[in-house]
Amino acid sequence: MDLSVLLSFAKIIAVIAYLYGLFWIMGLKVRPVTIAGKTLDLSLAINVAGVVVAFGIIQLALTDFGGFRILNEFDTGLLYQACTMTMVALGLNLIYGFNGQFSLGQWGFYGIGAYAAADVTYRWVNGDSSGLIVLGVGTILAGVIILLVGRSLSNLRRMPVLSSFTLYLLGALVSGYVAVLIGRWVSPLLNPLLGTNLEPGPLAQGFWLQIIYFLAVVFAGIFAAEISFLFGLPVLSLGSDYFGIATLGFTIVVYTLMVNSDTFLPFPEMRGGRGMIGIPKLTTWFWAFLFMMAVIVSMRNLIRSSYGRAMISVREDEVAARAMGIDVAGGKLLAFVIGSLFAGLGGGVYAHYIGFLSPGTFDFLIGFNPMIIVVFGGLGSMTGTITASFGWIFFLEGMLRDVLGRISPQAPSWRYVLYPLTLLLLMLIRPEGLMGKIEWGFLKIPVVPLRDTKQEGEVA
Amino acid sequence: MQSISRPQKMPVIVKPNSFLAWIGRGGLILLALLIAYILLRNLIEKPLFFVTNIINGLQLGFVYALIALGYTMVYGIVKLINFAHGDVFMVGAFTSFFAIDRFKLHEWPLRAFPTINPVLGIALGTITTILLSMVVCVLLAVTIERVAYKPLRDAPRIAALITAIGVSFFLEYFGLLDFVFSARFIPYPRPFEVTTWYIADGIHLTQPGEPIPENAIVISNILIIIVILTLGILLFLQYLVRRTKIGIAMRATSFDKPTARLMGINVDSVISFTFAIGAAFAGLGGVLYAIAYPSIKTLMxxxxxxxxxxxxxxxxxxxxxxxxxxxxxxxxxxxxxxxxxxxxxxxxxxxxxxxxxxxxxxxxxxxxxxxxxx
Amino acid sequence: MNTTAETRPVVLQIEGLTKYFGGLRAVYNFDLTLYDGDLVGLIGPNGAGKTTIFNQITGLYLPTSGSIKFNGIELVGFEPHEITRLGIARTFQNIRLFGNLTVLDNLRIALHSQAGYSLFDGILMTRKYRQREAEILERAQELLEIMGLTKVQNELARNLPYGEQRRVEIARALACSPRLLLLDEPAAGMNPKEITQLMDLIHFIRDKFKLTVLLIEHQMRLVMGICEQITVIDFGEIIARGTPKEIQNNPRVIEAYLGKGA
Known part of the structure; x- marks a missing residue:
């Protein structure tokens, strides 16, 4: 065995250990201490400090100490890819693992998020603020209209899904049109502050650019979520297998649109099948970590809340869930929209790390990857999904490509033959995934202690 | 505890014929009208071109039908989207490619019996090639079914679906390797010449090098072969499913597996048979598709x-x-x-x-x- | 029903309920009136349409015609989860617990409609969320204690013995805070001792939670033992109605159960 093989193996172990350490310290509960007569619960402080330290460790590893870095350029790339993959896969696990809807559309929403966010910042650094304004106004307006339409439809029953879909779609189209009008009107006022690509204005550099990046990613995520709402509304009523095929179709349609983004769609800067270049590389470890942790924490809280339990009940038994007062259709839609939001955020982060978007990245064959990751990690296990995402990227894209590349130049393509085989073996041996439903540390669902039994009204 | 939410307003039940129900239908009708308008306008403007398109669509549709039969039968019997079915189709095309390109299988009757009528010889050779492809596809599909799907028959359906995806990926990525099929487009050597006729005031045989008049409907022999073979298979399958013993066993298995087993039906072999027959048609479809559109690749x-x-x-x-x-x-x-x-x-x-x-x-x-x- | 004037309020009033599946008539012209605190049985041979009636009351099926009024509210057209929120809970003939979840979670899911906090409260873990969650937990544990299930609260529902699964299902239905409880063959698969316990339990929860109970049952001992009124249906139509004693001696009922000539 080569030394560098051992080294890359050690890196995988280190990354996984890092994640487990992070979740451990985030879930750490300490006994309250009494200082100067006051009882303080330090758990939260320790958890937050742990996150900050964890952030710092990687930040240090990424810092250049006179030509030496613990994590080189290649590893950094893997790290960012793993973060985005975690977001996408967690979103899919919410849809599929927790809510039981077999979706192959996650990759499409990822692509939508990537292209939308990239377009905003690309235009921004090239002196055009219309991207941000149209996307921002459009998503907010569409969100408001969707909520309003939803409210006005709420006392209708047995409404054909096609009709409500048509109403929502009209609302979304109107808000998109209004957003374009507003963009046309407002952006010339802002554009002088942006300068040009070579001479950035005050709003197109430094702090302000970071803000724009943040807004672009968030709006792109919301945009993906709204598309998923419009798509999911009719399609979620189809039933599991058909839903899977329809979402696969969604990914294919998104891919087709990307390939024709400069001809069929009016976005010449996306350059269709040739790929979009010149996206500012704004993703730093700070942002990648921030977005990933936001996704992990909010998903964990969601799963623990009553809404999360309602989603899980839909997976377990739809009829029983309805009989227990759970709005099954609403729960499915909610999980689908939130899952797509995560994918959209992941896409935004990815686009600004890689700086180049090609439709080939969003091909539906690659779109099976998140599904496979979720299955590997275990349906309904967040820990498993996160581990599998990091393991997948570092092992398959990192180590295996490296190791096989040494054997012969053609060998790296063998890794795509290996992983379906692994998947088949896994399905035969351990169909519930590597982790099953086991959670770790902060993600662990606490066991509720037995109640102090008061001896009253006991029966049987 | 907050009291249970009680609806403030009585819900309005949307009747199937009310205005609200017609919004969605109205959208669909508008869409249909738009499509009808586009098609009609083109039909009136360039009727012959329109008919040519219809014929192209027919050719494609009949090939799809050959693959769809396998899907529908397999899904009907084991409720599994057999993602690998499209790859079986690809293997069928590639088998015939190797048989023709490397081994000149389609010419064996001409070589073995030099005196044979050349048309008959090519026909026999082509049929042999097609049969070979079908056999290879059947073997492949039955192997897949036995190795990958059978152990999961009682597992959750989703495990079988993931397995199907895995099998499909394995075939695709294995085929993509350079020494297998590679990722390139490969020109497909047709076993026989595709002859076309055009219809413009009478039926004419297209001569090599002769330009086809602009306003002409073009029909090729491969289209006729595809249509006849597919229709034949359709009738055969209807007969098989409705009239034969194995067909009844298939229907019984698809309806209720445990009961079928109790009735003495060998469910496993019925399922394998279903996979085999679907794969045979996919293999046939693969060869015909390759002859009709003579360029093949792994992801085809x-x-x-x-x-x-x-x-x-x-x-x-x-x-x-x-x-x-x-x-x-x-x-x-x-x-x-x-x-x-x-x-x-x-x-x-x-x-x-x-x-x-x-x-x-x-x-x-x-x-x-x-x-x-x- | 009783000819004497009833002073208790009407909880459920079903009139002319009819359901066709394609050409098949599952339920025809079914009537039923339940007064507050009633404990009424619905019996009939297999396939007589009992569960279909339950499914229509709870909104899983839309009736072909007829009306179902609950506390004066017309239920036809409401979604199943809304009907549950209005105060009708049910159990299932073939137990439908959320098998991969703990007993406690099964109950907490039933309490979802009473959670009273928004999605954002949940994601941000606000004070309201923590408060409500504590209340939900308290309520769920209280119910488990009443049903004698405290010890198994962290077990996966599918790992419980059959009798306990039945109790969990009743507890879960009670967690919906119903006024009307529909029990679909609660005694199926139970031995005589368990049935006796179940009879006590049904009486107990009816009094404790001030419920009205409608139950479908095959076990004659249970039905005859606890129901005050019994309605018998066959082929979707009512063939008899009365007190247990009247039903036992009704020739049409005997015929329906044992066949002609018995």
Whole structure:
């Protein structure tokens, strides 16, 4: 065995250990201490400090100490890819693992998020603020209209899904049109502050650019979520297998649109099948970590809340869930929209790390990857999904490509033959995934202690 | 505890014929009118070109039908989307490619019996090639079924679905390796010359080098072969399923596996037989597709496979005539979209049609209405 | 029903309920009136349409015609989860617990409609969320204690013995805070001792939670033992109605159960 093989193996172990350490310290509960007569619960402080330290460790590893870095350029790339993959896969696990809807559309929403966010910042650094304004106004307006339409439809029953879909779609189209009008009107006022690509204005550099990046990613995520709402509304009523095929179709349609983004769609800067270049590389470890942790924490809280339990009940038994007062259709839609939001955020982060978007990245064959990751990690296990995402990227894209590349130049393509085989073996041996439903540390669902039994009204 | 939320307003029940219910239908009708307008205008402006498109769509549709039959039968019997079916189709095309290109299998009658009538010789040789492809596909599909799907028969359906995806990926990525099929487009050597006729004031045989008049309907012998073979297979399958013993066993198995087993049906061999027969037609489809569109590649099975599956769902999954009708619709939709709307959107149209049909009629065109649930 | 004037309020009033599946008539012209605190049985041979009636009351099926009024509210057209929120809870003939979840979670899911905090409260873990969650937990544990299930609260529901699964299902239905409880063959698969316990339990929860109970049952001992009124249906139509004693001696009932000539 080569030394560098051992080294890359050690890196995988280190990354996984890092994640487990992070979740451990985030879930750490300490006994309250009494200082100067006051009882303080330090758990939260320790958890937050742990996150900050964890952030710092990687930040240090990424810092250049006179030509030496613990994590080189290649590893950094893997790290960012793993973060985005975690977001996408967690979103899919919410849809599929927790809510039981077999979706192959996650990759499409990822692509939508990537292209939308990239377009905003690309235009921004090239002196055009219309991207941000149209996307921002459009998503907010569409969100408001969707909520309003939803409210006005709420006392209708047995409404054909096609009709409500048509109403929502009209609302979304109107808000998109209004957003374009507003963009046309407002952006010339802002554009002088942006300068040009070579001479950035005050709003197109430094702090302000970071803000724009943040807004672009968030709006792109919301945009993906709204598309998923419009798509999911009719399609979620189809039933599991058909839903899977329809979402696969969604990914294919998104891919087709990307390939024709400069001809069929009016976005010449996306350059269709040739790929979009010149996206500012704004993703730093700070942002990648921030977005990933936001996704992990909010998903964990969601799963623990009553809404999360309602989603899980839909997976377990739809009829029983309805009989227990759970709005099954609403729960499915909610999980689908939130899952797509995560994918959209992941896409935004990815686009600004890689700086180049090609439709080939969003091909539906690659779109099976998140599904496979979720299955590997275990349906309904967040820990498993996160581990599998990091393991997948570092092992398959990192180590295996490296190791096989040494054997012969053609060998790296063998890794795509290996992983379906692994998947088949896994399905035969351990169909519930590597982790099953086991959670770790902060993600662990606490066991509720037995109640102090008061001896009253006991029966049987 | 907060008290239970009680609806403040009485809900309004939307009657099937009320205005609100017509909003969605109205949208669909507008869409249909728009499509009808586009098609009619083109039909009136260039009727011959329109007919040519219809014929192209037919050719595509009949090939899809061959693949869709396998999908619909397998889904009907084990409720599994056999993602690998499109790759079996690809293997069929490649088998015939190697047989023709490397071993000149299609010329064996000419070599063995030099005095044979050349047309008969080529026909025999082609049939041999097709049979070889079908046999290879059957072996492949039965192996897949035995190795990958059978152990999971009692597992959750989703495990089988993931396995199907895994098998499909294995075949694709293995085929993509340079020493197997590689990722390139490979020109396909046809076993026989494709002869075309054009119809413009009378039927003419197209001579090599002769330009086809602009306003002419072109028909090729491969189209005729595809149509005749597919129709024959359709009739054969209907006969098989309705009249023969194995057909009854298949229907029984698809209806209720445990009971079928109790009735003395060997469920495993019935399922294998279903996979085999589907794969045989996929192999045939692969060869015909390659002859009709003579350029093959490893991922050639992905889109036809998906569209064939959509055809099967469209027609009502499990129904053999349904798969056929669905495939014809899919072929027309694809050909007409490519010509009159936008070439890249032809894949999108397939899925849009699927979603709309399922929303209006959840069990597909020929599907039986849903039964009472427990 | 009783000819004497009833002073208790009407909880459930079903009139002319009819359901066709395609050409098959599952329920025809079914009437039923339940007064507050009633404990009424619905019996009939297999396939007589009992569960279909339950499914229509709870909104899983839309009736072909007829009306179902609950506390004066017309239920036809409401979604199943809304009907549950209005105060009708049910159990299932073939137990439908959320098998991969703990007993406690099964109950907490039933309490979802009473959670009273928004999605954002949940994601941000606000004070309201913590408060409500504590209340939900308290309520769920209280119910488990009443049903004698405290010890198994962290077990997966599918790992419980059959009798306990039945109790969990009743507890879960009670967690919906119903006024009307529909029990679909609660005694199926139970031995005589368990049935006796179940009879006590049904009486107990009816009094404790001030419920009205409608139950479907095959076990004659249970029905005859606890129901005040019994309605018998066959082929979707009412063939008899009365007190247990009247039903036992009704020739049409005997015929329906044992066949002609018995």
């Amino acid at each position: 099975g992905v889109y036809p496979g998906l569209k064939a599956f959509i055809s099967a769902v469209l027609g009502g999954i499990g129904s053999i005539p349904g798969a056929f009708v669905g495939a014809l619709i899919m072929g027309q939709a694809e050909a007409l979209t490519a010509s009159y709307i936008s070439t890249p959107m032809r894949d999108a149209v397939a899925f849009t049609i699927l979603i709309i049909v399922l929303l209006v009629r959840p069990t597909g065109i020929f599907g039986e209405p849903e039964k009472e649930k427990a």
